[in-house]
Amino acid sequence: MSTETANSVLGEATIGELEAELRGTVVRPGDASYEEARTIWNAAHDRKPALVVRCAGTADVMRAVEFARSQDLRVAVRGGAHSIAGFSTCDGGIVIDLSAMKGAWVDPVRRRAVAQPGLTWADLDRETQAFGLATPGGLVSTTGIAGFTLGGGLGWLVRRHGLASDNLVAADIVTADGRFVHASADENPDLFWALRGGGGNFGVVTSFEYELHPVGPQVLAGLIFYPLDEAQQVIKGWRDQIAGMPDELTTLVNLTTAPPLPFLPEEVHGTRIVVIAGMHSGSADAAEAAVRPLRTLGTPIADVMGPMPYVAMQSLLDPLWTSGAYNYFTSAFIDASDAAIDAVTQRHLTTPTPASELHLHQLGGAFSRVPADATAFSQRDAGVLCNVVARAPEPTGFEEHAAWAREAREEMARHGNGATYVNFTGDAAEDKVRASYPRGVHDRLVRVKDEYDPTNLFRLNQNIRPSSTR
Structure with a gap:
């Protein structure tokens, strides 16, 4: 028997030899677990890899990389499997699946956490919040820590503590030649610089060491809902306020469709609305004063911003972002001029599905104080990030939905x-x-x-092509 790939035919003996050297497992087409193993969060990418190697530890990762290189296989690296662009799977190649690598070690005295790449933000937050600590994570707690961090990582703590990548203090990585390399400011500093914002271009990261900060366990956070006819007033009022907001407060505007939530009047269910979302991670008194102006930007339909656990805010949006839907996300760093606000509100009127949205993320604060050359993420002067989201439960019409998002972007x-x-x-x-x-x-x-992956083995990412392939 053999397994067909895009580049070769893998014999069963070859696969069996690989499997015998792993603590983890190999999943092949035809195995009972194959459909589950090949499926990722974003249903827009329906790929059929030749093998899924479910790694149990760093040694498995090293062996999987060596195997992929020796067999000339396309390589996809999977952590949380949320890759919007579909990089965590492939056709006819090998998926190096890190989802079983979920170790986390917290040092509350040094305020450090060492985390393996299979963790989601819910997993890591659970460990760090046991000590009243956190590192900047995502807006959806089911997102994996790995790809999120390597690409920058924007969340509710971005203005107080920067990006996830800004808080990365060291990493272990398996490079394209199978070497195990440690990267930090003192060891392999160029690689460390590149890992903080350069994506998954340089190898498979097998552990992340983060700086932690006192956060929670209670924060002031939540959502304020405004009607569509007040959109421009609300967004321009928000724009005028954000320059003076304290670093402890991070907000975003979500131009969306009202879900059938019990605290929203039935007459607005399914209609376009504007939502102000935010979290203040400082003291309760300071938090209430800071968010008060957000409550008067217009006439709220509902105000559900108040004290809650940090982990509750981290997971508040999870029910809206379950797996199995078809997703296309794109983005642009923008100013918050009247013209930009006019453009985004007009685009909101044309969203192709109820789950399609436009987000305006407030930046500034600690995010902007990181020197532009300190990390590979270098858009430090930006004040607002606009994310454009096309999302639908079914594939019908999805290409048109994605085209809408590209045009909006x-x-x-x-x-x-x-x-x-x-x-x-x-x-x-x-x-x-x-x-x-x-x-x-x-x-x-x-x-x-060029130094760590000169043949571009790791090319399923937002690819930085080495000189040899140009």
């Missing part, structure tokens, strides 16, 4: 410098990658790629 990009957030580029397109990094940063990333 191009329109919004005219109100900024054209740059894209690397985690939300939407497509595996070289022009979008180049738009994510200034030229000097991109050139430096190429030099790091």
Whole structure:
């Protein structure tokens, strides 16, 4: 028997030899668990890999990389499997699945956490919040920590403590030649610089060491819902306030369709609305004063912003972002001019499905104080990130939905410098990658790629192509 791949035919003896050397498992087409093993969060990418290697530890990762290289296989690396662009799976290649690697070690005295790449933010938050600590995570707790961190990582703590990648203090990585390398500010510093915002281009990260901060367990957070006819008033009022907001408060505007939630009047269910979402991670008194202006931007339909556990806010949006839907996300760093606000509100009127949205993420604060050359993530002057989301439960019409998102992104990009957030580029397109990094940063990333992956083994990502492939 053999397994067909895009590049070769893998004999059963070859696969069996690999399997015998692993603590984890190998899943083949035809195995009872294959359908589950090949499925990822975003149903828009229906791929059929030749093998899924479910790694139990770093030794398994090293062996899987060696095997992929020796067999000339396309490689997909999977952590939380949320990759919007579908990089955590492939046709005819090998998926190096890290989802079983879920170890986490918290040092509350040094305020450090060492985390394996199979963890989601819910997993890591559970460990760190036991000590009243956190590192900046995502807006949806089912997202994996790995790809999120390597691409930057924008969440509710971005203004107080920066991006997830800003809080990465060290990493262990298996490179394309199978070496195990430690990266930090003192050891392999160029690789460490590249890992903080350069995506999964340089190898398979097998552990992340994060700086932790006192956060929670209670925060002031939640949602304020406003009617569509007040959209411009609300967004422009929000824009006028964000420059003076304290770093402890991070907010975003969500132009969405009202879900059938019990605290929303039935007459607004299924209609377009504007939501102000936010979290203040400081003291209760300071938090209430800081969010008070958000409650008077218009006439609220509902105000469900109040004290709650940090982990509750981290998972508040999870029910809206379950797996199995068809998703296309893209983005642009923009200014918050009247023209940009006019454009985004007009685009909101054309969303193709009830689950399609536009988000305006407030930046600034600690995010902006990181020197532009300190990490590969270098869009530090941006004040707002606009995410454009096309999402639907079924494939019918999805290409048209994605086209709407691309068009909206191009329109919004005219109100900024054209740059894209690397985690939300939407497509595996070289022009979008180049738009994510200034030229000097991109050139430096190429030099790091040349050193650690000169043959571009790790190319299923927002790819930094090495010099040899140009």
